[in-house]
Structures are given as C-alpha cells and as structure tokens.
Amino acid sequence: xxxxxxxxxxxxxxxxxxxxxxxxxxxxxxxxxxxxxxxxxxxxxxxxxxxxxxxxxxxxxxxxxxxxxxxxxxxxxxxxxxxxxxxxxxxxxxxxxxxxxxxxxxxxxxxxxxxxxxxxxxxxxxxxxxxxxxxxxxxxxxxxxxxxxxxxxxxxxxxxxxxxxxxxxxxxxxxxxxxxxxxxxxxxxxxxxxxxxxxxxxxxxxxxxxxxxxxxxxxxxxxxxxxxxxxxxxxxxxxxxxxxxxxxxxxxxxxxxxxxxxxxxxxxxxxxxxxxxxxxxxxxxxxxxxxxxxxxxxxxxxxxxxxxxxxxxxxxxxxxxxxxxxxxxxxxxxxxxxxxxxxxxxxxxxxxxxxxxxxxxxxxxxxxxxxxxxxxxxxxxxxxxxxxxxxxxxxxxxxxxxxxxxxxxxxxxxxxxxxxxxxxxxxxxxxxxxxxxxxxxxxxxxxxxxxxxxxxxxxxxxxxxxxxxxxxxxxxxxxxxxxxxxxxxxxxxxxxxxxxxxxxxxxxxxxxxxxxxxxxxxxxxxxxxxxxxxxxxxxxxxxxxxxxxxxxxxxxxxxxxxxxxxxxxxxxxxxxxxxxxxxxxxxxxxxxxxxxxxxxxxxxxxxxxxxxxxxxxxxxxxxxxxxxxxxxxxxxxxxxxxxxxxxxxxxxxxxxxxxxxxxxxxxxxxxxxxxxxxxxxxxxxxxxxxxxxxxxxxxxxxxxxxxxxxxxxxxxxxxxxxxxxxxxxxxxxxxxxxxxxxxxxxxxxxxxxxxxxxxxxxxxxxxxxxxxxxxxxxxxxxxxxxxxxxx
Numbered sequence: 205x206x207x208x209x210x211x212x213x214x215x216x217x218x219x220x221x222x223x224x225x226x227x228x229x230x231x232x233x234x235x236x237x238x239x240x241x242x243x244x245x246x247x248x249x250x251x252x253x254x255x256x257x258x259x260x261x262x263x264x265x266x267x268x269x270x271x272x273x274x275x276x277x278x279x280x281x282x283x284x285x286x287x288x289x290x291x292x293x294x295x296x297x298x299x300x301x302x303x304x305x306x307x308x309x310x311x312x313x314x315x316x317x318x319x320x321x322x323x324x325x326x327x328x329x330x331x332x333x334x335x336x337x338x339x340x341x342x343x344x345x346x347x348x349x350x351x352x353x354x355x356x357x358x359x360x361x362x363x364x365x366x367x368x369x370x371x372x373x374x375x376x377x378x379x380x381x382x383x384x385x386x387x388x389x390x391x392x393x394x395x396x397x398x399x400x401x402x403x404x405x406x407x408x409x410x411x412x413x414x415x416x417x418x419x420x421x422x423x424x425x426x427x428x429x430x431x432x433x434x435x436x437x438x439x440x441x442x443x444x445x446x447x448x449x450x451x452x453x454x455x456x457x458x459x460x461x462x463x464x465x466x467x468x469x470x471x472x473x474x475x476x477x478x479x480x481x482x483x484x485x486x487x488x489x490x491x492x493x494x495x496x497x498x499x500x501x502x503x504x505x506x507x508x509x510x511x512x513x514x515x516x517x518x519x520x521x522x523x524x525x526x527x528x529x530x531x532x533x534x535x536x537x538x539x540x541x542x543x544x545x546x547x548x549x550x551x552x553x554x555x556x557x558x559x560x561x562x563x564x565x566x567x568x569x570x571x572x573x574x575x576x577x578x579x580x581x582x583x584x585x586x587x588x589x590x591x592x593x594x595x596x597x598x599x600x601x602x603x604x605x606x607x608x609x610x611x612x613x614x615x616x617x618x619x620x621x622x623x624x625x626x627x628x629x630x631x632x633x634x635x636x637x638x639x640x641x642x643x644x645x646x647x648x649x650x651x652x653x654x655x656x657x658x659x660x661x662x663x664x665x666x667x668x669x670x671x672x673x674x675x676x677x678x679x680x681x682x683x684x685x686x687x688x689x690x691x692x693x694x695x696x697x698x699x700x701x702x703x704x705x706x707x708x709x710x711x712x713x714x715x716x717x718x719x720x721x722x723x724x725x726x727x728x729x730x731x732x733x734x735x736x737x738x739x740x741x742x743x744x745x746x747x748x749x750x751x752x753x754x755x756x757x758x759x760x761x762x763x764x765x766x767x768x769x770x771x772x773x774x775x776x777x778x779x780x781x782x783x784x785x786x787x788x789x790x791x792x793x794x795x796x797x798x799x800x801x802x803x804x805x806x807x808x809x810x811x812x813x814x815x816x817x818x819x820x821x822x823x824x825x826x827x828x829x830x831x832x833x834x835x836x837x838x839x840x841x842x843x844x845x846x847x848x849x850x851x852x853x854x855x856x857x858x859x860x861x862x863x864x865x866x867x868x869x870x871x872x873x874x875x876x877x878x879x880x881x882x883x884x885x886x887x888x889x890x891x892x893x894x895x896x897x898x899x900x901x902x903x904x905x906x907x908x909x910x911x912x913x914x915x916x917x918x919x920x921x922x923x924x925x926x927x928x929x930x931x932x933x934x935x936x937x938x939x940x941x942x943x944x945x946x947x948x949x950x951x952x953x954x955x956x957x958x959x960x961x962x963x964x965x966x967x968x969x970x971x972x973x974x975x976x977x978x979x980x981x982x983x984x985x986x987x988x989x990x991x992x993x994x995x
Contacts, residue, residue: 556829
C-alpha cells in the first residue's frame with residue numbers, strides 16, 4: 205500500500221560569525237567560525253489521492269519551535285481523517301470486477317469462500333477482491349513520514365530539541381548520541397516519523413534534479429541559488445535588493461557562483477517580484493522543498509511500479525532493496541541458531557582490499573604526446589570491475605540446511621564444483637611457500653584482518669594464517685595457486701543456489717532499458733543496496749534513548765546497563781545504554797560469502813589473465829576493492845587485449861574511433877567485465893602514498909586525485925598532482941585547511957579543520973629504501989622492521 209500522506213521539509217539558517225584567533229597553520233587544529241541558527245522552514249504535504257494543501261513557509265527566529273508545532277497539528281489532522289472511514293462506493297464496473305476476480309488483489313493467491321470487497325477507507329473507492337484476512341490486515345499505515353534531505357547530518361540538529369517541549373515518547377534509531385537514522389514521536393495514535401531522503405538517494409538535490417526529465421517536474425524545474433554566508437542575521441531579511449555576486453561565495457565549497465548562475469538569480473528575483481531578501485529566502489525554501497517532493501515522489505513511483513513497495517514505509521535503501529529482493533525471488537532464508545556458526549561467519553567477513561603495491565609509475569608509449577622511442581615502452585592502465593558485488597550476488601549463495609561436517613571431509617568438499625548443490629565455509633590454517641613470495645608480492649592471496657600498531661586493517665600478506673575462515677571456492681583457488689593447507693579445523697556445509705541472480709539480472713536489464721538518468725541510478729542503487737543489508741553488523745547497533753523528563757532519565761540511569769548520558773536542554777537528553785542482548789535476525793552469512801566470492805573475480809583477473817599474459821612485465825600499482833591499476837611493459841597494450849575484449853572487457857566508454865582500433869562499444873554494464881576508468885585516454889603518471897590516497901595524470905594534463913578524509917572542494921582547489929609527488933619524494937606531510945559542518949549538543953557550527961591531507965606513511969606494506977618499491981608483510985626478504993601482525 206502506498207503511504208497516503210508524506211511530508212517534505214527543509215530548513216534554512218542564519219550563519220552567525222564567531223570571533224576567534226587564527227591558529228598556527230603548521231599544526232593541526234579545529235576552529236569554529238560560524239554558528240548556524242534557524243531562519244525559516246518550509247514543508248509540503250503530498251496526498252496519494254490528489255491535492256491536499258499548499259506548501260507552508262515560515263520565516264522567523266523561532267522557526268524550530270514553530271515547525272514542531274505545525275507538524276504536530278498536521279499529523280493530528282491526518283489522524284482525524286483516518287478515523288473518518290468513508291463507506292464503499294462501487295460502480296457497475298467495480299461489481300463486475302468483483303464477480304470475475306479469481307485471485308486476491310493483495311496477496312495474489314487464489315480466492316475461495318472468504319472472498320470479500322476491499323476498499324480505500326480515505327476515498328471510499330473499491331480496490332479489488334480479497335481474502336477476508338488480507339482485507340483485515342490491509343490497514344492504513346500507522347505513521348506519517350517527514351522527509352528531509354540530509355536529516356541526519358543537518359536538519360535534525362535544528363529542531364530535535366524542540367520535541368522535548370510537548371508530551372509523548374520519542375523513539376530513535378541512532379548511529380551515535382547526536383546522529384540519528386530516524387526518530388519519531390506519537391501524536392494521536394499516529395507515528396510522526398522523521399526520515400532522511402539521503403539514505404535512499406545518495407546525491408545532492410542539484411545532481412538529483414539534473415536527472416529528472418521535464419515531465420517529471422510537477423512543480424519546479426531547478427534549484428535556485430542562495431547567499432548562505434551573507435545571511436548572518438534577521439536584519440538581512442529586510443534588505444530590498446539581491447546581494448552582489450561575491451556574497452554568494454561558499455567557504456564550505458570554496459567556490460563562487462558563476463556569472464550565468466548569478467544572472468539566473470537576478471531573473472528569479474524579478475520574475476517572482478521579490479521586494480526583500482525575506483521574499484527570496486522564502487522562495488528558495490519553497491523551491492527546495494518542491495524539488496525534493498518531485499524527486500522523491502518519482503522515486504516512489506518507480507519503486508512501486510517495479511517492486512510493489514513504497515519507500516515511504518522504510519528508513520533506508522538497504523532495507524527497501526533487501527525486501528524487494530526477497531519479494532522478487534520468493535526465496536526463504538534460514539537464520540543461524542548455532543552461536544558457533546554465527547561467529548565463524550563473522551570471522552569470515554572481510555571487506556574489499558585497498559592498498560598501494562608500487563608507489564610510482566610512469567608511462568611511455570606511442571599514444572602519448574611525449575613518447576620517447578629510446579626508452580622502454582610502458583603503459584599505465586586503471587581497470588574497474590563492473591558491479592563487482594552484483595557479479596558476486598549472481599553466484600550460488602547459501603539458503604539454509606547449515607550443518608557441521610567433520611574436518612576429514614575437506615577433500616570431498618574441495619571436489620565440489622562451483623555450482624554444486626552444497627557449498628561450505630571452512631576454518632583452516634594456511635601457509636605461503638617462500639617460492640611464491642616474489643610472484644605474489646604485488647597482490648597476496650587470502651587477505652586477513654590484522655592489527656597493526658593497535659589499528660585493525662585488512663592486509664594481504666605473505667605470512668601464515670591460523671584459524672582463517674573462507675569460502676570453499678576461495679580455498680580451492682588459493683590451493684591451486686600454490687598456498688598450502690596445513691590443517692582443516694572446522695567446516696560448515698550449507699545448501700546453495702544462485703537465487704539472487706534473478707533479482708540482479710532484473711535490475712541490470714531495467715537499467716539498460718531506462719530512458720532517464722534518474723531511473724538508471726535507481727536500478728543501480730537497488731542492486732548495490734541489497735548487498736549493504738547483508739553486511740549489517742548487529743553488534744555495532746547502539747542503544748540511545750531520547751528522554752524528555754527527569755523521571756524518564758532517572759529510571760534509565762538506575763539500570764545496571766546504563767552507560768552515559770548527554771544533556772541537550774532541560775527538556776531533552778540522550779541516555780546511552782549498554783546492550784543486554786543481541787538479536788541476530790539477519791542472514792549475515794550472505795555478506796561473508798559475497799565478499800569472499802567477489803575476491804575470486806579480482807584474483808582470477810590478476811593472476812589468470814594479466815600475470816599470465818605479461819608475467820613480471822606487469823606491475824600492480826594499486827587496488828581499491830573493485831579496481832586494479834598496472835604499469836605494463838609491452839609494445840601495444842590495446843592490441844594485446846583486443847582479442848579478449850568480448851570475454852573480459854567493457855569498452856562502451858571508449859570513443860568509437862580510438863587510435864588503437866580496439867573493438868569499442870562492447871559489453872556495456874555487463875557484470876564482471878573490466879572497464880578502463882580512463883575511457884581510453886592515456887594515463888601518463890601515477891603516485892600512490894597509501895590506500896585511498898593516490899593521484900594520476902593524463903596525457904591531456906588533467907589529473908584525478910583521491911584523498912580519503914579530505915573534502916572534495918579542498919582536493920579540487922588546493923591539492924595538485926605535484927603535491928602527491930613532492931610528498932612521496934620528500935616524505936613530508938602536507939596539511940590543508942578545510943571547512944565542514946559539525947554539531948555539538950545539537951548546535952550546528954561551521955568549523956575550519958587543519959589536518960594532514962597527504963602523508964607517505966603506509967603501514968600496510970613494507971617500504972623499501974627507494975621509497976617507491978614495497979614488499980608485502982611476511983615476505984622472506986624482510987629481515988627487520990615489519991610490524992607485528994596480531995590476528
């Protein structure tokens with residue numbers, strides 16, 4: 205059932221400047237320079253059966269308090285409508301439909317003697333024939349979702365404290381004491397549920413709006429531009445002119461608006477006859493909310509069309525896509541009841557491999573403008589596996605019948621073909637023969653979660669592995685490639701089938717047929733998100749209670765599992781409780797198997813294709829989960845791989861007239877195919893400092909730069925490719941200031957953080973004296989200096 209009422213909302217804030225001193229830029233620091241106070245809000249109620257009311261816009265310093273009051277009144281009005289159940293109105297066509305119906309319109313099963321008429325209690329319209337029990341269960345939802353785009357990171361901090369001033373219990377799904385996935389409050393038997401649309405649509409409103417076609421815009425056609433930092437107090441609202449272009453500068457993004465965008469803002473001011481900045485402020489708010497409304501309603505339409513599910517019933521896209529997968533496939537999954545089995549699958553859960561194997565690479569080939577024929581011919585290539593986890597989800601996966609089998613049966617299990625009726629998870633001891641160390645140094649098999657300097661990391665190394673848990677297909681591959689099985693400790697056998705393949709293929713096919721970018725992004729999201737749900741870690745769930753009275757707080761503090769409390773206001777506090785029990789109600793074995801199986805594709809491509817073709821002439825530069833970048837010494841890389849394009853590569857992003865004459869336009873979006881991330885352009889230089897900290901340059905001078913933990917705007921405007929190179933050569937850390945929004949006790953501040961942006965320290969590998977070459981930990985040539993690997 206589509207949720208009848210959905211509310212879309214947004215806040216804007218004044219940016220009050222804070223007087224602070226400027227810290228020493230040669231050291232790390234954090235400095236708050238702005239305080240964000242609410243200036244106004246807008247909300248728009250969408251009704252499934254037609255128009256309901258115009259958007260509500262409010263501007264004032266008490267916006268947070270006023271918003272909560274307004275929303276509570278709206279939810280009370282909806283609750284009143286729910287109670288006014290309209291009688292059924294049936295047309296002659298409806299009556300004919302009922303008589304002819306043989307299957308329940310709700311569950312789809314055949315109808316018998318319990319056939320009844322089902323109707324919408326809000327409109328009185330007949331919906332279809334149904335089983336009596338289905339009809340009774342098909343009730344109006346008990347919640348009204350209120351969507352904000354970035355609720356968790358921004359808007360929630362503005363008004364959540366105001367919820368404590370009215371009666372009613374507040375329920376919260378927390379990430380931390382201050383960051384919430386969702387929170388809700390009961391109002392007249394209806395749940396007022398606040399939801400973050402960013403947890404479904406992982407992009408900015410600007411980008412999402414660009415993906416809609418004109419007919420999908422029901423109300424507005426673009427997001428407007430707003431001088432956030434210029435609006436530092438209520439007095440600015442009374443100004444009678446649009447601020448100058450420089451007033452639209454954003455410290456957070458480090459950018460001005462373009463001349464074209466400023467001209468557009470001027471036209472909007474005139475077209476909507478704005479008399480003051482208050483008018484422009486209100487117009488901007490309303491535009492943002494109507495834009496979010498159009499985007500999310502379109503998202504709901506697509507989801508209901510293809511899966512019969514309404515995102516407004518969910519909190520996040522993983523929950524939505526997981527239900528869509530189960531509904532589409534009809535697969536029933538067994539949950540683990542044996543704690544030892546559960547913990548063994550937990551031990552097998554390892555993410556994607558990210559590391560820098562060789563820290564510098566330079567190309568020299570005829571496709572470059574600077575080719576030097578007197579030097580060896582080399583290519584740099586950056587290849588990415590199409591939807592790696594989608595490929596893994598299409599493989600046989602566990603469904604049930606989990607049982608322990610004797611370790612002595614390991615020989616029989618290793619004879620199982622990949623598509624056997626049964627699969628297995630194996631706990632064993634492995635050794636890496638010394639004669640494989642050089643050949644496997646770039647990309648060791650069987651990566652392991654280890655502790656290096658008290659930090660747990662996934663590290664591919666060449667040492668021994670004890671009590672290592674892995675999928676039987678991975679063990680088969682590792683043994684075929686030369687690793688030694690020294691002891692089999694435990695084996696879990698289970699039934700398996702490629703049951704998720706139908707769902708993955710359905711989304712892939714729908715994505716290929718999609719006519720708009722928004723639909724393409726949606727079907728990609730539905731594949732990727734289901735994997736996220738299989739990876740949910742119950743142990744990391746936190747128990748945070750929001751309390752509004754002293755009595756509630758004291759009751760929790762008196763409990764033996766009380767941990768700590770944070771007081772936000774006299775009417776709201778967060779009480780953090782320790783978990784007294786864990787309910788493992790998710791099939792965590794799926795995530796463990798998908799992650800392990802995904803590594804098969806990567807290792808097979810590296811060892812079974814690249815190393816097989818080039819041997820030591822191919823040097824792995826870096827890998828990042830689903831990507832592999834190489835420096836390859838060969839006459840013509842493109843001619844080398846041309847005969848293998850149909851079987852291995854996606855060349856759909858190559859220009860049709862690529863100078864190499866490689867077959868182009870092949871295997872677009874095909875799962876498991878490898879795509880050139882440079883789109884056929886020539887990479888000339890690469891610098892890698894450590895995992896997720898690297899850069900490469902193209903022949904046309906453009907550079908791609910990655911720096912985890914550094915804002916995109918800082919990477920774009922203040923870090924150059926040469927900075928990475930200088931950091932590698934001098935081993936000196938490079939700091940950069942960046943601006944972020946952060947909350948303290950639900951008060952939002954803009955802060956400047958000066959932090960290390962580039963560092964050549966990499967403890968995942970043993971760096972050789974030249975500062976460029978590395979060895980995997982455990983390599984026989986390392987005589988000292990390797991960190992202790994605590995399993």
